[in-house]
Amino acid sequence: MDSALFDVIIIGSGIGGLVTATQLAAKGAKVIVFESYLIPGGSAGYFQSQGYTFDVGASMIFGMGNKGTTNLLTRALDAVNVNLETIPDSVQIHYHLPNGLDLKIDRDYETFLQNLIAYFPQEAKGIRRFYDECQKVFNCLNNIELLSLEEPKYLLRVFLKNPLACLGLAKYLPLNVGEVAQKYIQDPQLLKFIDIECYCWSVVPADMTPMINAGMVFSDRHYGGVNYPRGGVGKIAEKLVTGLAQLRGEIQYQARVTKIITKQGKAVGVQLANGQIYYGKKIVSNATRWDTFTKLLPAQEMPVKEKNWQQRYIKSPSFLSLHIGVKAFVLPVGTECHHILLTDWQEMTTATGTIFVSIPTLLDPDLAPPGYHIIHAFTPDWISNWQGLSESEYTDKKEIAAGQIIDRLAAIFPGLDAGLDYLEIGTPRTHRRFLQRIDGTYGPIPKRKLWGLLGMPFNRTVIPNLYCVGDSTFPGQGLNAVAFSGFACAHRIGVDLQLRK
Numbered sequence: 048m049d050s051a052l053f054d055v056i057i058i059g060s061g062i063g064g065l066v067t068a069t070q071l072a073a074k075g076a077k078v079i080v081f082e083s084y085l086i087p088g089g090s091a092g093y094f095q096s097q098g099y100t101f102d103v104g105a106s107m108i109f110g111m112g113n114k115g116t117t118n119l120l121t122r123a124l125d126a127v128n129v130n131l132e133t134i135p136d137s138v139q140i141h142y143h144l145p146n147g148l149d150l151k152i153d154r155d156y157e158t159f160l161q162n163l164i165a166y167f168p169q170e171a172k173g174i175r176r177f178y179d180e181c182q183k184v185f186n187c188l189n190n191i192e193l194l195s196l197e198e199p200k201y202l203l204r205v206f207l208k209n210p211l212a213c214l215g216l217a218k219y220l221p222l223n224v225g226e227v228a229q230k231y232i233q234d235p236q237l238l239k240f241i242d243i244e245c246y247c248w249s250v251v252p253a254d255m256t257p258m259i260n261a262g263m264v265f266s267d268r269h270y271g272g273v274n275y276p277r278g279g280v281g282k283i284a285e286k287l288v289t290g291l292a293q294l295r296g297e298i299q300y301q302a303r304v305t306k307i308i309t310k311q312g313k314a315v316g317v318q319l320a321n322g323q324i325y326y327g328k329k330i331v332s333n334a335t336r337w338d339t340f341t342k343l344l345p346a347q348e349m350p351v352k353e354k355n356w357q358q359r360y361i362k363s364p365s366f367l368s369l370h371i372g373v374k375a376f377v378l379p380v381g382t383e384c385h386h387i388l389l390t391d392w393q394e395m396t397t398a399t400g401t402i403f404v405s406i407p408t409l410l411d412p413d414l415a416p417p418g419y420h421i422i423h424a425f426t427p428d429w430i431s432n433w434q435g436l437s438e439s440e441y442t443d444k445k446e447i448a449a450g451q452i453i454d455r456l457a458a459i460f461p462g463l464d465a466g467l468d469y470l471e472i473g474t475p476r477t478h479r480r481f482l483q484r485i486d487g488t489y490g491p492i493p494k495r496k497l498w499g500l501l502g503m504p505f506n507r508t509v510i511p512n513l514y515c516v517g518d519s520t521f522p523g524q525g526l527n528a529v530a531f532s533g534f535a536c537a538h539r540i541g542v543d544l545q546l547r548k
């Protein structure tokens with residue numbers, strides 16, 4: 048069944064897809080979003096059970112500050128006249144690391160530096176120089192308008208307005224964190240610490256983590272800060288959808304796109320699982336590049352550019368996630384919201400080696416019944432560890448794996464077993480199923496050491512009228528990063544469609 052022509056069809060309502068949709072609707076485009084799940088948000092969605100509201104992903108949110116230009120989530124919400132109350136987190140992460148390295152990353156930059164220097168006094172100068180250099184990158188970004196790097200007029204405009212910031216960014220685009228850190232720091236334990244500072248959001252150590260992204264994360268946490276949306280991470284997507292609807296943009300749920308329709312090599316529409324066909328002038332995929340170019344388009348016709356990208360980037364592991372409800376007594380007084388647990392540096396990048404913990408109810412108690420808290424504990428794991436099992440083997444394996452994580456969590460929550468009220472276990476298979484992400488992957492990671500961010504593709508693809516948005520486009524994983532990708536994608540499409548607003 049055919050239907051009206053849309054300006055833009057967006058496949059998927061992750062934050063990347065929704066920022067693209069809202070930006071384009073605000074520019075006056077006729078937009079429709081198709082989402083395969085029941086609610087918007089993708090990996091920034093939520094689920095509710097027995098009085099708890101769980102974030103499906105982590106709850107450490109950057110980009111919700113109220114100043115500068117890098118607060119892209121705040122800006123995306125403002126652009127469609129919706130707002131969301133946020134709760135500031137005074138500590139980004141409490142690290143529990145090998146050899147007794149127990150450190151809180153304070154929101155205040157100077158306090159953070161002093162706390163780290165207390166562990167490595169001999170590296171005081173190097174620590175300051177390294178993190179100050181990250182701040183330099185951030186200051187360049189935070190001084191310019193952030194739009195599509197594929198739009199020459201914008202590049203010229205931004206360059207003429209702020210040449211030093213642009214040259215600064217151009218210098219850092221090919222660099223990784225490792226090479227900058229090693230300029231200033233010699234202590235092997237401290238370099239390991241820089242590795243986990245990167246790994247916990249990029250899923251690769253410092254020598255493979257782009258310097259631009261580190262500039263964002265290591266500086267925004269002290270500038271706009273980490274801020275939690277009241278009501279849960281899922282509120283960001285819900286509010287964007289409200290804004291989209293106010294601008295007459297449409298969204299359909301339980302609407303899985305099975306095919307991108309092409310005509311003479313150009314993308315012209317999409318087909319849904321129920322057989323319906325929709326046509327659009329521009330098609331945007333918020334599915335991963337792997338899903339886009341193997342499932343939504345014929346895998347055997349994959350463009351060379353995409354094949355080359357797959358030579359440079361591989362799928363990161365997925366996660367084993369425990370969504371836990373506990374009695375309040377489990378949390379010792381002074382517990383912070385986010386934790387990283389690692390007992391052996393050798394295990395940092397191995398499956399289930401590093402444990403991540405979020406306790407969003409410390410910021411927003413209404414996410415759990417009175418007297419209870421949420422502990423979301425997750426650890427990287429590969430889908431290959433969860434395949435080829437019978438139903439009962441799968442259930443047993445889940446329980447054993449969850450038991451092991453709970454035992455390890457006892458290091459910081461000794462009463463956890465006794466105070467357990469609720470437990471839901473998600474595996475890489477769960478992430479694949481609910482998020483429609485191939486192998487449940489968290490996103491692309493470099494296959495080998497690359498030139499910083501230079502290898503990450505922008506939004507246009509070699510197929511005319513087909514764009515990608517989200518974490519397999521520049522600058523990669525993270526809600527604020529995919530929000531950037533959404534701003535850039537909408538800007539490029541706005542120019543291509545000659546939208547006047």
Ligand SMILES: NC(=O)c1ccc[n+]([C@@H]2O[C@H](COP(=O)([O-])OP(=O)(O)OC[C@H]3O[C@@H](n4cnc5c(N)ncnc54)[C@H](O)[C@@H]3O)[C@@H](O)[C@H]2O)c1
Pocket residue numbers: 058059060061062063064081082083084087088089090091103104105106107108109302303304305333334335338481482483484489490516517518519523524525526529
């Ligand atoms: N900072 C944090 O704590 C945090 C928390 C959650 C997520 N994240 C980040 O968010 C990023 C992901 O954002 P994103 O925008 O790239 O995408 P996403 O994967 O979150 O969303 C993609 C959406 O597209 C939908 N979809 C996929 N294929 C479809 C199809 N064929 N038809 C219809 N719908 C389809 C999925 O259901 C999903 O809702 C991740 O990189 C992760 O790092 C960060």
Ligand SMILES: CC(C)=CCC/C(C)=C/C=C/C(C)=C/C=C/C(C)=C/C=C/C=C(C)/C=C/C=C(C)/C=C/C=C(\C)CCC=C(C)C
Pocket residue numbers: 105106107109140188193194196202203205206213214216217247248249259260261263264385386387403404405522523524525526527528531
């Ligand atoms: C003209 C000339 C000469 C030149 C040009 C140059 C330029 C202009 C350039 C530009 C560039 C740009 C714009 C760039 C941008 C970038 C960006 C925006 C970036 C961003 C980033 C972000 C990020 C990375 C983020 C991230 C985050 C994340 C991932 C997070 C996550 C988290 C997690 C998972 C964790 C959890 C933990 C716990 C729980 C503990």
